[in-house]
Each structure stands twice: as C-alpha cells, then as structure tokens.
Amino acid sequence: MTVKYTEDHEWVLIEGENATVGITDYAQNALGDIVFVELPEAGREVEQGEDCAVVESVKAASEVYAPITGEIIEGNEALEDDPALVNSSPEGDGWFFKMTVGDAAQLDDLMDEAAYQAFCDGLD
Amino acid sequence: MSEDLKTTPLHALHLELGGKMVPFAGYDMPVQYKQGIMKEHTHTREACGLFDVSHMGQALLKGADVQAAIESLTPSDIKGLPQNGIRYSLLMNEQGGIRDDFMVTNRGDHLYLVVNAACKEADFDYIARSLPDYELELLNDRALLALQGPMAPVVLNRFAPGIDQLIFMNMGEYDIAGIPCLVSRSGYTGEDGYEISVPADKAEDLARKLLGEDEVEAIGLGARDSLRLEVGLCLYGADIDETTSPIEASLNWAVGKRRREEGGFPGHGVVMTHLNEGIARKRVGIKPLGRAPARAHTEIADQDGNIIGEITSGGFGPTFQGPVAMGYVKHEFSKIGTSVNLIVRGKAMPAEIAKLPFVPQRYYKG
Numbered sequence: 001m002t003v004k005y006t007e008d009h010e011w012v013l014i015e016g017e018n019a020t021v022g023i024t025d026y027a028q029n030a031l032g033d034i035v036f037v038e039l040p041e042a043g044r045e046v047e048q049g050e051d052c053a054v055v056e057s058v059k060a061a062s063e064v065y066a067p068i069t070g071e072i073i074e075g076n077e078a079l080e081d082d083p084a085l086v087n088s089s090p091e092g093d094g095w096f097f098k099m100t101v102g103d104a105a106q107l108d109d110l111m112d113e114a115a116y117q118a119f120c121d122g123l124d
Numbered sequence: 125m126s127e128d129l130k131t132t133p134l135h136a137l138h139l140e141l142g143g144k145m146v147p148f149a150g151y152d153m154p155v156q157y158k159q160g161i162m163k164e165h166t167h168t169r170e171a172c173g174l175f176d177v178s179h180m181g182q183a184l185l186k187g188a189d190v191q192a193a194i195e196s197l198t199p200s201d202i203k204g205l206p207q208n209g210i211r212y213s214l215l216m217n218e219q220g221g222i223r224d225d226f227m228v229t230n231r232g233d234h235l236y237l238v239v240n241a242a243c244k245e246a247d248f249d250y251i252a253r254s255l256p257d258y259e260l261e262l263l264n265d266r267a268l269l270a271l272q273g274p275m276a277p278v279v280l281n282r283f284a285p286g287i288d289q290l291i292f293m294n295m296g297e298y299d300i301a302g303i304p305c306l307v308s309r310s311g312y313t314g315e316d317g318y319e320i321s322v323p324a325d326k327a328e329d330l331a332r333k334l335l336g337e338d339e340v341e342a343i344g345l346g347a348r349d350s351l352r353l354e355v356g357l358c359l360y361g362a363d364i365d366e367t368t369s370p371i372e373a374s375l376n377w378a379v380g381k382r383r384r385e386e387g388g389f390p391g392h393g394v395v396m397t398h399l400n401e402g403i404a405r406k407r408v409g410i411k412p413l414g415r416a417p418a419r420a421h422t423e424i425a426d427q428d429g430n431i432i433g434e435i436t437s438g439g440f441g442p443t444f445q446g447p448v449a450m451g452y453v454k455h456e457f458s459k460i461g462t463s464v465n466l467i468v469r470g471k472a473m474p475a476e477i478a479k480l481p482f483v484p485q486r487y488y489k490g
Binding site: 032033035036038054056057058059060061080083 | 155156160161162163165346349350415416417419439440442447469
C-alpha cells in the first residue's frame, strides 16, 4: 500500500490496480467546514487533472481534480449524508472516490509523504 | 499580508486569537478563528459573538436642521426619527439605484452615520460635496465592535448596568468597564445585540474584557455573512447596488411614507414609477431543495429552461441546516412557493421562492 499526493492537496492510496482518492488534512483545514460534496458517477472515465468532484464549505465551492487517469469505481456515499466526515477524517472515512489506475506511470510523478509535507511547509 | 492592506485597532488581537486573515474592503480581516465558521455562527445564535467591524466608516454630520439636509440624499424619514433613534437608510443615485446602505442615528444637533467599508471614501466624499454647508467629521479614531446574540444584553449589563433596557434601533452613551462608548442596540445577524463605537486606543482593552466572559467568542466575517444571509439582510455590492432600486430590492419599508409623496431625494421618479407601475424583477429568498448550495451569480431558470434571474447571495445556513440564497427573479416568478431551477455546474437543481428571513429575527423591542 502506497500513498501519493498531488499539488492540489489530494491523496491517492494505491492498492494494486485500484486507487482511493480524497483530500488531505491540509486541504480540509484550509477549506473549513464542509457542507456538501458532489461525487463522480461510477463508470465515468476521467483524465488526469480533469474536474471530477466538488467540495463546498460554508464559504465557497472548490473543484477536486482527478489525480490520475482512470475509471471511477464508486463515490463515497457516506459523504452525501455526512459531508463533515471530510473534516473529521479526511484521510480515512472522508475519502471521495475509488478509481482504476489507468496509467501507472503517472503515479511516479506524484509526491510521497515527505515531499508533500515539504510542499505544504513551503506554502505557509 | 499584502503591504497596502489597512488594519483595524484589533489586528494584533485577531492574530493572537488565530484568526484566518483575508483581504476585505482594503483591510486585513479575520474570516474565521480557530473554531471555524459553522461553530462561530451557531455560537452567535445560541450565546454571544464579538465581531470587529472597525473597517466600517463612522462619521458625524453637523449643522442646522441636519435631519432635513440628509433627506436630500436618502428616501428615509429622518425628520421623524426620535432623539437617539436609528434608521436603516439608503444613499441613492439619480437613476433610482443604491449608492450604499447606511445607518443614521438622530443625535439631536447632529447625525451619527455608519457606512459600508468598501464605500466609505466615496460615500463621505459624496455627502460632503452634496451638503457643503454641513460639517462631516470622520471618526477615524474610533473602532466599532458588534456584540451579538441572545446573551449579549446579559454580558454587557455586567459592564454597564441598565444597558439591557436600551431598545432595538436606539442609541445611548454608556461607560462600558469605564470606557466611554456610543452604543446602538442593532446589528447584522438577526439576533439581539449591540454595536459599540469605542475610542480606537481603548478598543483592544474592551474587546479583551468582553472576550473574557464565558459566553463570548470572537466571530469572523465568514459567520457574519452566513448570519445575515439566513435572516435575509442585504449585502451591499451583492444584493443591492447602483443598478437596483429599493423597490426591486424589496426594501419598500426603507422609503418613508411622507418621502414618497414629497420626494426631494435622488431617484424619486424611478422609485415612484416602480411603486405605482410595478417592477420587472424583485429580490426574493430562494431555497434550493437539495443539499448543494447555490452561490452568487448562479442563474435561475423557469421550468422551460428560460433564464429568469440570478442568485446574488447564497451559501449554507448553519442554523437553517441547509442551503439558503437570495436573488432577483422576474416579477411573475416572485410569488412564495414558485418552483424554479438553479443552474449549478451546468445542471438544473430544483429550488423554490421562499419567504425571508429563513431564520426568525429576534430583537429587543421593550
């Protein structure tokens, strides 16, 4: 099991052919209280960098981008009733969607935990 | 922080309290503190919140018969305002649009004015230019704090006994913890509460004393916006502007009865036409029927897909526990309960025209 990170503050948990995607603790903290999440439909093909979900805080809406190319397997239905899971457990129960890994080479360009930590430290 | 941003006398306190600072109307202001907007909003409705609104413009307007003079700029009845009474008023343009909304207090031989931060230079310039025989004294050496929520009178009474008897939309001079203040029973949250004009060099001292009370938490601009939206109060620049008449904006109550007949304010002709012949569009409450908030500039469509209006303020209402919005629709769609669609990210989301406010206003009327 490997976790990778994007510059858009998403995490990608890779388990073989599939990946689980969510937003990082840094991202949920920056967004504030999450009140709504719009998730992609299962079966949708997404390209790396494509808008595929929306996360709304009290204040504003933000896009979530596909961290890699692949096909959406499922969205996290628990977020429909309890979007605040993204705040309370961003890298656990507050995951956004699962997808296939369409192009494993793209994973090499994502950051590991240490690199992402350094990236966030550079933003503050 | 960008170097050209201004700060209020409470800036250091905001940083100390962990405020998340953002640029707002040229000031470096806290959008929220550590608790976050949701908790800050709820705390204000249930207990008491302290807001720094020192970025707003405060001024005194002085001169003979100043009540009559300001009526040449606003459709409000100011001459009929009792001593220390406060009125929500509008500065108008010749086209019947709104230059700004502001608060006017009748202090007898002068008026106390509070205008929006983003408009204050333009407003004060306009008032001074329009009323050259009157003295406009800018109160740049005063801060403005708002203490809002059901516990506000209980808290403030500990520092200024008797202040709980002040009536909504009235002002008085009080020593709060020994600091001489000008206090209004008013606010922008729909809750009972006060707005306190305090000398800038005493503002931090007063804020710390109020925050030292168990019921009081510091509240940022984020919750200020969600609180005012839930109770249907307009945000200048979003819900009203130079292109919206008071009648289109459903602010008919801000146009005094006597003033309708007498006129004598900019845009009177347009206002009377809108009153007598009707309006093409109207500001209404809009309730999205799903969970997704609809933000400002979201298009509103009828059942056939024709665009009939636009959201001007929208978000999530923490007390209402769902999305809330307001905006303008064509007059024929303005009846409460009318079904409309909101075009959010290219999809039509069902919504209905709703009664404002979404959450009841709770004021102390004696």
